[in-house]
Amino acid sequence: MSDRIANSHLRSLVMSAEEAAEHINDGDTIGMSGFTGAAYPKALPTAIAEKAKAFHGRGDDFKVNVLTGASTAPDADGVMAEADAINFRMPYQSDPVMRKKINAAEMKYQDVHLSHSGLQVEQGFFGNIDVAIVEVARITEEGHLIPSSGVGNNIEYLEEADKIILEVNSWQSLDLEGMADIYRVPRLPNRTPIPINNVGDRIGTPYIQIDTDKVVAIVETDAPDRNSPFKEPDEVSKQIAGNFLEFLEAEVAAGRLTYDRFIMQSGVGNVPNAVMAGLLDSKFEKITAYTEVVQDGMLDLIDAGKMTVASATSFALSPEYADKMNREAKKYREHLVLRPLQISNSPEVIRRMGLIASNGMIEADIYGNINSTQVGGSRIMNGIGGSGDFTRNAFASTFISPSVAKDGAISAIVPFASHIDHTEHDAMVIITEYGYADLRGLAPRDRVAKMISVAHPDYRPLLEEYYERALKNPHQQTPHDLRTAFDFHINLAERGSMNSFES
Amino acid sequence: MSDRIANSHLRSLVMSAEEAAEHINDGDTIGMSGFTGAAYPKALPTAIAEKAKAFHGRGDDFKVNVLTGASTAPDADGVMAEADAINFRMPYQSDPVMRKKINAAEMKYQDVHLSHSGLQVEQGFFGNIDVAIVEVARITEEGHLIPSSGVGNNIEYLEEADKIILEVNSWQSLDLEGMADIYRVPRLPNRTPIPINNVGDRIGTPYIQIDTDKVVAIVETDAPDRNSPFKEPDEVSKQIAGNFLEFLEAEVAAGRLTYDRFIMQSGVGNVPNAVMAGLLDSKFEKITAYTEVVQDGMLDLIDAGKMTVASATSFALSPEYADKMNREAKKYREHLVLRPLQISNSPEVIRRMGLIASNGMIEADIYGNINSTQVGGSRIMNGIGGSGDFTRNAFASTFISPSVAKDGAISAIVPFASHIDHTEHDAMVIITEYGYADLRGLAPRDRVAKMISVAHPDYRPLLEEYYERALKNPHQQTPHDLRTAFDFHINLAERGSMNSFES
DSSP, X not given: OOTTBXXXXXXXXXXXXXXXXXXXXXXXXXXXXXXXXXXXXXXXXXXXXXXXXXXXXXXXXXOEEEEOSSOOOIIIIIHHHHTTOEEEEESOOOOHHHHHHHHTTSSEEOOOOHHHHHHHHHTTTTOOOOEEEEEXXXXXXXXXXXXXXXXXXXXXXXXXXXXXXXXXXXXXXXXGTTTBOXXXXXXXXXXXXXXXXXXXXXXXXXXXXXXXXXXXXXEEEOOOOOOOOOOOOOHHHHHHHHHHHHHHHHHHXXXXXXXXXXXXXXXXXXXXXXXXXXXHTSSOOSEEEESSEEEHHHHHHHHTTOXXXXXXXXXXXXXXXXXXXXXXXXXXXXXXXXXXXXXXXXXXXXXXXTOEEEEEOSEEETTOOEEOSEETTTEEOSOOTTHHHHHTXXXXXXXXXXXXXXXXXXXXXXXSOSSOSBOTTTOOEEEETTEEEEOTTOOHHHHHHHHXXXXXXXXXXXXXXXXXXXXXSSOOSSOOOTTTTTHHHHXXXXXXXXXXXXX | OXXXXXXXXXXXXXXXXXXXXXXOOTTOEEEEOOXXXXXXXXSHHHHHHHHHHXXXXXXXXXXXXXXXXXXXXXXXXXXXXXXXXXXXXXXXOOOHHHHHHHHTTSSEEOOOOHHHHHHHHHTTXXXXXXXXXXXXXXXXXXXXXXXXXXXXXXXXXXXXXXXXXXXXXXXXXXXXTTTBOBOOOOOTTOOOOOOOOSXXXXXXXXXXXXXXXXXXXXXXXXXXXOOOOOOOOOHHHHHHHHHHHHHHHHHHHTTSOOTTOOEEEEOSSHHHHHHHHHHHTSSOOSEEEESSXXXXXXXXXXXXXXXXXXXXXXXXXXXXXXXXXHHHHHHHTTTEEEOBHHHHTOHHHHHHHTOEEEEEOSEEETTOOEEOSEETTTEEOSOOTTHHHHHTTSSEEEEEOOSEEGGGTEESEESSOSSOSBOTTTOOEEEETTEEEEOTTOOHHHHXXXXXXXXXXXXXXHHXXXXXXXXXXXXXXXXXXXXXXXXXXXXXXXXXXXXXOOO
């Protein structure tokens, strides 16, 4: 038995995942750790899926509601979705099997702003939390939990749940201890200011305190986080990254930013990694990040002495960088703070920091409304995640995307966004490989030419034609032609490309 | 000369509005006081409008950009818009003449979240601020400004402007002194927590300190604020108010609220006044408000001993209640705090308070996306105001509206909102005279029946037909039929009613 369980009472509760899954009942609502493929439970989800399959095989009902921090992995969301073990899921997800089930109306999904998710759990919007299933790196003698590679909503789930199941994962480095900064935002009506004034401020403890009497099972695991392999940035990603850096330079020129005061927030993916690679060779120094997840590029910036500290709630590393983290956590914990989601994504702290947000998107319309979540208005991809938390409170908010997808069949700039996650009041700067459209301080009509300038050249004439039709509307604040507003999307659905117009 | 100007240097700068307007040049950007018809300058706008007309009469250009706190009045926004004196306006407006000019593309309007407006001014998104024109109740011997009936973005405009013109309005009660609580949120990068833990906490000074060397003119006025007459709530408003109170009672029953802990935020209008009338006879006690504007109903609640304190940035009173305020400001200032807009609408403080937000809307769609600003997707009404600041950070966010407008020609519930100001991630409870749709914790498809249940019965079959078509979409997170998503709006534009379908 692992020496990672120093509390003797809790050590007596070690059992197999299958035995632990006996504590999960049909209809339960489970609060689960896990955020962008890190720190999710590695054993219980499969055990729950197997239990569901056994029940279903006998003709019995077995479905649970699963609330997490964000996305997990094929061996968590994936296996449970595959087994039709989930009725309702909240908040962010990105598993292909789960996505398919949601879009087929075979399970329910509520897409909640991440900063709201834990708060809404404690406010009871999702009913009673029956069980918390949380991965940890270690349990102390006092029964305190040392978080593994992420924190997410773990505090809320551990507090609210009737029963607790812990997974102690020996794959996670013991040197992660000290990276987490656990601060409980007081519950309403006793909330007080969150005393963070600088990105790296530590205000809490390195452990989560729980009611150990609620623990019903402990499972030992040694499986790695889902860490997606790193892809070398392609040419388009590099061009987008170049335009983002050009925008930063323009902010410096405008006196709004200095080379030693760039606080970044960054979504996950190819383009953000290209941006971070670009920052390595830039004039920016003492970069910090107040963001959701630690990515490869941030470790590179730390190694190069360009980044001093990053605050996040979790990791999203490639396997190579995850290994590096496990070897060198002692070094990195001097530069990384893992916070609860209510703090990593806190509107209060984000606005105080004055950061520059950068998030991906599916499409933007000609006035700057952003669709982050649903292709064609109906088909969920992943979810809004924390993009709304950061966009609404950043010093400047950018959205980045290649101008086209699917070999040009899909334009990222459209007449009317088919689902709106960030409104024309929120988005400030839209960046593609063709440049950046700075919408700040502009009335809607003045944004259109800028938006069309960052569209793919193949789509610019179509967007201009739409705008000409829209200008015939007698009302001109955000002129639209509602009869043809969704033609791009209808073309895509019916003829396979946004620019295949009915002849 | 008024004894309201105690500083001798500033007293020497008293002149007529026409003389003061000589300091305003074509192309200037003006930061102006004024918030929902209170505390706007009473003399300069007309003088600027006259100057513009004289220039235009000679064939010369004369237009200015006008940034305010929120809406002003016919003798401010109205006269300037009528004279085509405005090029660009930010943020909220509600003047009928100005609205017409904006929708006719004769002036530009950017609709900015109020909590962002002052911040974006200091970040330079609107360029240089040439002149601040601010109404005050009094100027102290030290040259400090005692705010009149509102604060808005005055601090930011006074700080940023090259020149300052003050209007000293003797209509405003001197007993307002002490009601304002002026706290300057530190500028980036030195922001710190806003130390408000309770609605009534005072953290600043009763005056605004300025650089008196920037003052170029002082104009004396004695005109009243624009105060809209109070209308007795109609039957529908009373029903909506009843449903709102029923929602509050349900929150108490669910253990999320107690009768002595209701913190309200409320938009302005007939329905909110009906809600406040309903609260007079309710079980709720020690009510507080963390909101934008003080309304008649709040004074009634204070008089009845039901409300202890309201925090706002300005007044929106009927003439009768404005008179009462002027007579009894000494009493009311014990119960009212007027704050800068960056604080009254601060996401940080709003989330800390745990308030219940209630805002009007133009329309909501079947998944809970909210259009607050634009009829038919293109025609601006007033603007988003602070509704986004409160909705995104409230404990619970409600939107209220009669189910139909224009004798039934317009439904407040539609298949797809023609402009989206609050997304399906944000809105929680939609209230009409037919009940309340509680969308919290629900996946989108589970919201539809609830939304249709609060639609007008005449529109329910049409909404159900739409949803049946939408369910044929192969993708089912928020199923839509994009070919017919805007039929309600197209009908209204082309045939005068949302339910006049093409035969």
